[in-house]
Amino acid sequence: MFDNSSIIRCRKIWKLYGPGAEAAAGLRADALDDDYLGGHGLVPAVRDATLDIRKGEIFVIMGLSGSGKSTLVRCMTGLIEATRGDLFFGEDNLRGIDPKRLIEIRRHKISMVFQDFALLPHLTVLDNIAFPLRVQGIGREERLARARELTDLVALKGREDRFPHELSGGQQQRVGIARSLTTDPEVWFLDEPFSALDPLIRHEMQDEFLRLQATLHKTIVFITHDFEEAIRIADRIAIMQDGRIVQVDTPEQLILKPADEYVAEFTRKIPRHRVMRTGSLAGPATELASGSPVLASALIADVASRVLTSDRPVPVVDAKGAIIGAIDRERVINTIFAHGAR
Amino acid sequence: MVAAVFWKSPQRAVLMIRPRLIMLLGLGLIAVTSIVPALREALPDWVVRLPSEWLLEPAEPINRFLAWLSRRAEIGPFEVKEITRGLAAIIEVPLSVLQGVLVKGVEVPVPGGEVRLAALPWWALTAALALFGQWAAGRRAAGMVVLVCFYFLVLDLWDEAMLTLASVAIAVMVGAIVGVVLGAAAHRWPRLDSFLNPVYDVMQTLPVFSYLVPILLFFGFGPVAALIATVIYAMPPMARNTTLALRRLPPSISELASMAGCSPRQRLLLVLLPAARQGLLTGFNQLVMLSLSAVIIASVIGAGGLGNVVLQGLKSMQLGRALEAGLGITLMAILLDRLSRAVASRRPSHGRATTGWKGHPVLLGSVALMLWGWLMVQAAPASGAFPEALTWNSGRLLDGFFGWVNVTFADSIGAISDGFVRHLFRPLKAALVALPWLGVVLFVALLSCLIRGVGLALGLTAILTFIAITGYWDMAMTSLYLVTISVLIATLIGFPIGVVAAQNARLGGLTALVIDTLQTLPTFVYLIPVVMLFGLGDFPAMVAIVAFALPPAIRYPMDGIARVPGSLIEAADMAGCTRLQRLLHVQIPYALPEIMLGLSQTVLMAFGMLVITALVGTRGLEQETLVAVSKAKVGEGLIAGLGISFLSITADRLITHGAARLRRRLGQV
Structure with missing residues (x-):
């Protein structure tokens, strides 16, 4: 099952808190059941997490507060050390990594956006953005030039000399985003980046985030507690509950085949036609189908009016134009109106 | 309250309440035995007061130990005395330079002898301080600076005020450095924090008088001893506020430092300390105020300045002079507080460059002004003196006033004072002194057990027993x-x-x-x-x-x-x-x-x-x-x-x- 394109590989990661957590690291995995943990006063923040993050994907880790999503990501970035399990970043195993090597990785390969922005109050917008370069000892002129490029990218031009407290929340997070891109990292971690923002601003920032990613093509690990946000931006989603990873799948598969009642509960409120793609809804190709075809990768929401106004089924084609099936009114209507039925 | 619990569920309440109930009963028992004279007399003598042959007398050994430490002890190749005197010499350099520049004049060695440079003229310093006040807290603060300066000039307290100011400045400098270093270390190593905290408690509550003499033993008589006493007294809030401010930073700030790949030094200097600036400056304000307070007290061991004027005034019953100096201290305290608070609450704002001297034309101006004034006064020494015609001294006037007050109101004041002493002071004093020491210690121990736990009880028992023994x-x-x-x-x-x-x-x-x-x-x-x-x-x-x-x-x-x-x-x-x-x-x-x-x-x-x-x-x-x-x-x-x-x-x-x-x-x- 080794995936060559994986850039981060978590293998049976555990993070335990409490006295004697170290001792538990040496035990067999199946000994670490609820009885043992409860009896020893250990709190499992992450239990037995295994996952791969592939190059170039937007990987969302979704869970409610206390589900362990933040802890898992902090294990991935080396901010906290996992109690047991291995965690590979490229070729490096983060467990027991040489601190100097970790500093190297952080300076050049990864970066992070924080929920509360974590801007330095004593630095201007420009200096905040240039901060990671300053740490690396890069000269003032050079790093400020790079920071100016990024202020353009995140639409903060004209505010370079402001201090963080002089900006709105949305603008502050733009600074946080720009700062995390200064070093042009391979993997970009975003820890609930939009949770502290008002709903309207949040939506706008999500759009902008997707726009940025369309030009940057980073590998992204994105944490959120908001399932709609996850659905909106994710290539794949990992859902966590009580420290365990419950399911890892594409948004569409989560809705079609939720692993358990917990996941199903999240998907219930999601309008299916905004998540499901034509391809997964299509029936077998039929002679009756006519009219110009729709793409298998299109959202139902986008093709709904086409299908609904057509008397006959509409053919569905893949990216190469080959017909792979057909979609009719009934299926679309069921998708749009039957979302509470499951 | 106990009764109420019994009422609700008798069986469980008895089980739950029992240890607390016993302790409460114990408290009552001890209180009654200690307070009721008849019961007290039944107690063995050693419970009331330890007999003198049981007492430890650590004073003499401490004296001998300190004498040995300060005169003969050696650490490696050096005598302790050499180390402490060396340290004193190091601190004395900036202090004497600052005192020289502000008050006494500086002697600069040049080839073929020494040149004596006059001190900064009052007008240059006043103007520079006013500029600083304007920069830090606006026009009204600048006006206040000028007023306070003129108060000292007119009443002929300028030199004393500047001596005090110099001591405060150096004490604040030393205290800030030591405080930030200790505070940051305590943040880094929590174990150190739990060791330092009780030490700070003692430093802050120990009377200055009690450690003045040991300091004299080690650092010699003079302004440096006073300075070190000041730092001991005033530094703890700086260190505590530093630790607190660092601890209060959101965890994301520290994570940011890690994610940006900071080295430990970069993390502290570039991220943590600047981000905690506001909290540090709160500590700084306290450091300044406590330093002033301690510098004044230190006049008891001959540190000059305003405190000395007050002390001499009180001793010789020249109350007018003491009051003038006291008012001066008050003004200086208010001003220092205002300025250090203003500096603490300054927030950076855009459109104001913040790096380098270019960003601070006002500060640059005030430094230039001082330099210019200093050069001027070297050329024309007379320009440094405040015109005598403008000085004024309340002299006998205030003394006379207080004399009159004392004579006129002596009876009524005496009556009030007498009443308090007779009906409140003496009975309470007698009652407290009569309490058996063991009763007090046990009472405190039980009470702290109830409030907090055995740890606190043991600690308090130990320190109270120390006093008794x-x-x-x-x-x-x-x-x-x-x-x-x-x-x-x-x-x-x-x-x-x-x-x-x-x-x-x-x-x-x-x-x-x-x-x-x-x-x-x-x-x-x-x-x-x-x-x-x-x-x-x-x-x-x-x-x-x-x-x-x-x-x-x-x-x-x-x-x-x-x-x-x-x-x-x-x-x-x-x-x-x-x-x-x-x-x-x-x-x-x-x-x-x-x-x-x-x-x-x-x-x-x-x-x-x-x-x-x-x-x-x-x-x-x-x-x-x-x-x-x-x-x-x-x-x-x-x-x-x-x-x-x-x-x-x-x-x-x-x-x-x-x-x-x-x-x-x-x-x-």
């Missing part, structure tokens, strides 16, 4: 009685004021302004008017302690009640409470933990002032520390000082843990 119990009770009375009176005055002020925004603002000002004043200042009006003795001491301890007694109830959530007030109103009911049933209960913290602050302040009242002739431990200074009795001074420190720590711990317990019970975590 060193033979200072009677003196400690004498100190305690004065503090108790003062705290009682301060609370009786302060609590109603606080409650009333909390209900009225305008009055609240005014009260806050007054007590903020009162709180900035150094302890020494409070003694001056008290001595002038009431002379010497326990009664004037009590008045000074009450005056000094009043601000927290007002402030905490006021803030606590003002902080009661609006929804609770509305709920009370909607339930049909009258104002009085609202106050009694909602506001005061909710604010009670805050009010208790105020009490502990009041107690600490009272002990802080008590230490100084030794100068007006009180008789407790504080007197022993002062005697130790005049007779160079190192050991006695230290032990008596520790006694005061232990008493105030005991009181503080009991009250703050009680408050914390109450807070948990009210769910205000």
Whole structure:
């Protein structure tokens, strides 16, 4: 099952808190059941997490507060050390990594956006953005030039000399985003980046985030507690509950085949036609189908009016134009109106 | 309350309540046995007072040890004396340079002799300070700087004021560096923090007098000794605030430092300390104010300056001069507080470049002004003198006034003082001194067990037993009685004021302004008017302690009640409470933990002032520390000082843990 394109590989990661957590690291995995943990006063923040993050994907880790999503990501970035399990970043195993090597990785390969922005109050917008370069000892002129490029990218031009407290929340997070891109990292971690923002601003920032990613093509690990946000931006989603990873799948598969009642509960409120793609809804190709075809990768929401106004089924084609099936009114209507039925 | 629990579920309550019940019974038993004379007499003698042959007498060994340490001990190739004297020499350099520039003039060695440079002229320094005031806090602060400078110039206190200012400046510099380093280290290594905290407690509560002489032993007589005493007294809040500010940073700031790949040094210097700037500067403000306070007290060991003028004035009954200097100290305190607060609350703003000298034309200007003035005065020394025609001295005028006041009001003041002494002071003192020491220790131990746990009980037992076993119990009770009375009176005055002020925004603002000002004043200042009006003795001491301890007694109830959530007030109103009911049933209960913290602050302040009242002739431990200074009795001074420190720590711990317990019970975590 080794995936060559994986850039981060978590293998049976555990993070335990409490006295004697170290001792538990040496035990067999199946000994670490609820009885043992409860009896020893250990709190499992992450239990037995295994996952791969592939190059170039937007990987969302979704869970409610206390589900362990933040802890898992902090294990991935080396901010906290996992109690047991291995965690590979490229070729490096983060467990027991040489601190100097970790500093190297952080300076050049990864970066992070924080929920509360974590801007330095004593630095201007420009200096905040240039901060990671300053740490690396890069000269003032050079790093400020790079920071100016990024202020353009995140639409903060004209505010370079402001201090963080002089900006709105949305603008502050733009600074946080720009700062995390200064070093042009391979993997970009975003820890609930939009949770502290008002709903309207949040939506706008999500759009902008997707726009940025369309030009940057980073590998992204994105944490959120908001399932709609996850659905909106994710290539794949990992859902966590009580420290365990419950399911890892594409948004569409989560809705079609939720692993358990917990996941199903999240998907219930999601309008299916905004998540499901034509391809997964299509029936077998039929002679009756006519009219110009729709793409298998299109959202139902986008093709709904086409299908609904057509008397006959509409053919569905893949990216190469080959017909792979057909979609009719009934299926679309069921998708749009039957979302509470499951 | 116990009965109420029994009522609800008799069987379980008995099981649950038993240990607490026993402890409560024990407390009552000890209290009754200690207080009722007939029972007390039945106790064996050693329970009441330890017989003298049982006492430890550590003073003499301490004296010998310190004498040995300061004269002969060696660390590696160096004698301790050489190290400490070397350190003193290092600190003395900036101090003497600053004193030279400000007051005395500087002697610069040049080939073929020395050239004497005159001190900075008053006008250049006044103008430069005013510019700084304008930069830090605006035009009104600048005006205030000029006024204060002219106060000193006109009353011919300029040199003394500048000496004080120089000492404060250097003490603040040393204190800031040491404080930030210790504070950051305590943040990095929490174990160090739990070691340093009790040390700071002792440093902050130990009377300055008790460690002046040991410092003299090690660092020699002179301004440096005073400076080191000042740093010991004033540094802890800087270190504590540093640790606190670092700890209060959101965790993401520290994670940011990691994710940006900071080295440990970069993390501290580029990220953590600058981000915690606001908290550091709060500590800085306290450092400045406490330094001023200590520099004034240090005049007792001959550090010159304003404190010395006050002390000489009080000694020779030239009360006018003492009052002039005292007012000067007051003005300087208010000004320093205003400026350091303004610097602390400055926030950077865009459009103002912040790097390099170019960003600070005003500061650059004030430095240039000082340089220019200095050059001018070298060329024309006469320009440095303040015109004599403009100086004025209240001289005999004020002395005469106070003489008149004393003569005219002597009877009524005497009557009041007499009444207090006869009906309150003496009975309470007698009652406290009569208490068996073991009873007090056991009572405190049981109480702290109830409030907090065995750890606190053991700690407090140890430090109280220390007082008894060193033979200072009677003196400690004498100190305690004065503090108790003062705290009682301060609370009786302060609590109603606080409650009333909390209900009225305008009055609240005014009260806050007054007590903020009162709180900035150094302890020494409070003694001056008290001595002038009431002379010497326990009664004037009590008045000074009450005056000094009043601000927290007002402030905490006021803030606590003002902080009661609006929804609770509305709920009370909607339930049909009258104002009085609202106050009694909602506001005061909710604010009670805050009010208790105020009490502990009041107690600490009272002990802080008590230490100084030794100068007006009180008789407790504080007197022993002062005697130790005049007779160079190192050991006695230290032990008596520790006694005061232990008493105030005991009181503080009991009250703050009680408050914390109450807070948990009210769910205000």
